[in-house]
Amino acid sequence: MTQRIHDFLLRRREEGRDTEPCLVVDLDVVRENYQTFAKTLPDTRVFYAVKANPAPEVLRLLASLGSCFDTATVQEAEMALAAGATPDRVSFGNTIKKERDIARAYALGIRLFAVDCKEEVEKIARAAPGAKVFARILYDCAGAEWPLSRKFGCAPEMAVEVLDHAQRLGLEAYGVSFHVGSQQRNVKAWDRALASAAAIFRDCAERGISLKMVNMGGGFPTKYLKDVPTVRSYGMAIFRALRKHFGNRIPETIIEPGRGMVGNAGIIETEVVLISKKSQKEGELRWVYLDIGKFGGLAETMDESIRYQIRSPRDGADVEPVVLAGPTCDSADVMYEKSPYPLPVSLEIGDKLLIDGTGAYTSTYSSVAFNGLPPLKTYHI
Template sequence: MKLPSAFNPDELAMFVIQARLALLDNESGNVEDDEPFFVADLGQVYQQHQRWTRNLPAVQPFYAVKCNPDPTLLRFLAELGTGFDCASIDELKRVRNLGVDPSRIVFANPCKAASALCTARDMGVTKTTFDNLDELDSIKQFMPNAQLFLRIYASDDDALIQFGDKFGASPEATTVLLERAWDLGLEIVGVSFHVGTGATNHQSFVDAMERAETVFNQATRIGHHLQYLDIGGGFQDAGFERMASGIKEAVKLYMPPEVRIIAEPGRFYTRNAYTLVCKVISRRCQIGNDKSNPDMLYQNDGVYGNFMNVLVEKEIMRPSLVTPALSLTDSRAESSRVDGEHWYSIWGPTCDSVDCVTRKMRMDLEVKVGDWLMYKNMGAYTMATSTRFNGFEAQHPVIYINRMYVMNSIDKVRGG
C-alpha cells in the first residue's frame, strides 16, 4: 500500500482504515470481518484541548465522561490534566481507577441515589450538584461533607438538546434552597448551570451568568462563601472561538475576580476525533413501481447502536465510500461497479423500521454489498449511548492514532 507522500494529518485516519480493510476478508464469514470499527485520533483530542486552553485559559475543563467513556480517551485526558464530570457510580469508578485525584472530579448529576452518594463519599469525591430540597436531605444523610454546587436553570433554545425541562432551580427557588442548605449545615461552594448540549448561542451563557450573579449575592447574604462557577457543557467545535470570547466578557461582567471558573465540556473534546467505519451487509435495489424510491443499503450499525443521534439530535449523516481501489479486495464487486450518481437510503441491522440512518443520499458511485462506509465526527454520544437491541454488539473495536505524534516524527525525520 502507498504511504501518503505529502503528509496531511486529515489523511491519516483514511490511511489506517484502508490498512485495516486490506487485512479483512469479505468472504471468510467470520464475525471480525463483519464488525464496524472506530478510528480515534487522540492528536485531534489534544488539539481541541490546546484550543480550549488558548481561548478559555481561566476556565478549568472537567471532561463530561457521559459523552464518550472510552477508557483510552479517559486515560489520555487524565494525562493532559483535565478534571472529570461524572454522572454515575460507573463513571466515578472509571475515573478513580485511572488514579485521578477525587479533587479533579465533579459529580455533576443533580439527582442521585443514596448508593451513588455513598460511593462518591467513600471515594473522597466532594464536589456535587443539586437543584431541589429533597436532594439536600439525601446529601445531608449520605454525603454530609459535600461541597455543593447549586444548579440553576439555563437554556439555549437553539441547542441540539435543551436541558431546562429536566434540571435547574428556578429563580424563585434559589433563596429557599440556599437557606435550607444553611440550616442543614451543608457547604455550598458554587453555582452551576448547563445551557444544553450542542449550544449555538453565547447569549445563553451570558444570561445564565447574570442569574448566577444574583445567586452569588443571595448566598453571601445568607452566610455562604461561594468560590466556584461551573458553566457546564454545550460547547461545539464550530464557532467555539466566538462563544469563548462572549463567555470571557460575561465572566468579567458578572463574577468577582477571585471566583474559580470550571466547565464540563464533552462533545467539544471528542466529536471530531472519532471516525466510524461500517460495512454494507445487504442491499435492496428497487424493482418495478418502487423504482422512484432510492435503493436501500443495510449496514452493520444503526440508530440503536452508534447512530442514536439521528433520532435524538436529528443529525444528518453523510458517509463516504472508502476509496474503492484500496478497500475492495473483492474483485467480483469491482469489475461490475457502475459509475455516476446513485441515490440510497441507509438502514441499520435491526429488524425495526425506525432503524434508518439516512432517508436519501447521493453517492457518486454504485455501492455494493461488502463495501465500507466511513462516517466522520462520531466521537460524541455514539458508543456512549449504543444498545444491544436485537442482540447486536454495542461496543466495537477502536484503532487509536495520534496525528501530533506522526507530525512530530515526520518533522524529526525531515530535520535529520
C-alpha cells in the same frame, strides 16, 4: 479524517478484520482539543464529561494532561480514579443519585456534588457531610442542535432556596451550574445564562452565603455537517460575559466539555448491506441499509437530531437522496427518512462508508446485544 485513522483502517482492511463496523478514535485529536480548551480559557478548570466517551485510553490521556472529570455515576467516578485522577479532580455531576451511591462517592474522597432540589440536598447532607454542592438551574436552549429537556435543573429562584437549605444542613453552598444545550452554536447563549447565575450569587450574598463557583457545563459543539464557531470564539464570548455580569469579582469557573473534547476525534466505518427500492413508483427513494444503526451506536440520530457527515469511496460522483437505515429487525432503526441523505448514485452493496465526528455518544449508547449483534467495536489509537 486524520492520517493515523486512515492508516489504521487500511491495515484493518488488508488484514481482513473489517467484517464488522467499528469506531476509531485518534487520541492526538483529543489531546489537541484539551489543550485548546485549556489555552482558550486559562482560568477555567476543564471537567471532561466522562459519559461522552469513557474509554480508559481517553481517561488516562486526559488525566495525564491535568483534566478534571464530570461523572454521572459512581461507576464513572471509579473509572476516572482508576485512570489516574485524584478525588479532588472528580465531580459527581448528576442531579439524580441514590443515597448509597453518594455515600460510595464520598468514601472514594469525592466532595463536589450537583443538586437541583432540596430532597437531593438532604441525601447529600446525610451521606456526604460537609461536601460542596452546586445548584443546577433550568435554561432554555435556543440555538442548540440537541436541546435539553427540563429533566435537569430548577428555576433560578428555587436554586437560591436549595443552596440556602444546603448551607443550613452543614454543606458548603458552592456555586451554580447551567447547561446551554448540546451542540450549542450561538456563542451568546452563555451570556444570558451567566446573567442568571450572577443574580443567584447576589441573592445568596444577601442571605450571607458566599458562592464561589460557576459551572458553565458543556454544549461546545463538534463539527457535523454545519460549520461551527471555533473554541476561541466561545472563549472570548464567555470571558466578556463573565466580566459583564461579575465585574472584577469573577468567580472560579468550570466547563464540562464532552462532545467538544472527543466528538471530532472519532470515525465510524460501516458497510453498505443493501440498497433497494420499495416499489417502481415514480419518485420512490432508494433505501440504503448499513451494518450500524440506532441500536449499534448511532442513537443520536433519534428524531434525526444529529446529522452526521458521511463519506463514501465514490464521493465526487452524482448524488441523490436516500433513506438511511440500520441493520436490525426493528422498524424504528431508521436514521434519516424525514430528511433523506444525499449519497452517490453509484453506491454499491459492500461499499465502506465513513461517518465523521462519532467520537462522542456512540460506543456506550450501543445496545448490549439487540438482534444478537455485538456492541460497537472500538479502537483508541
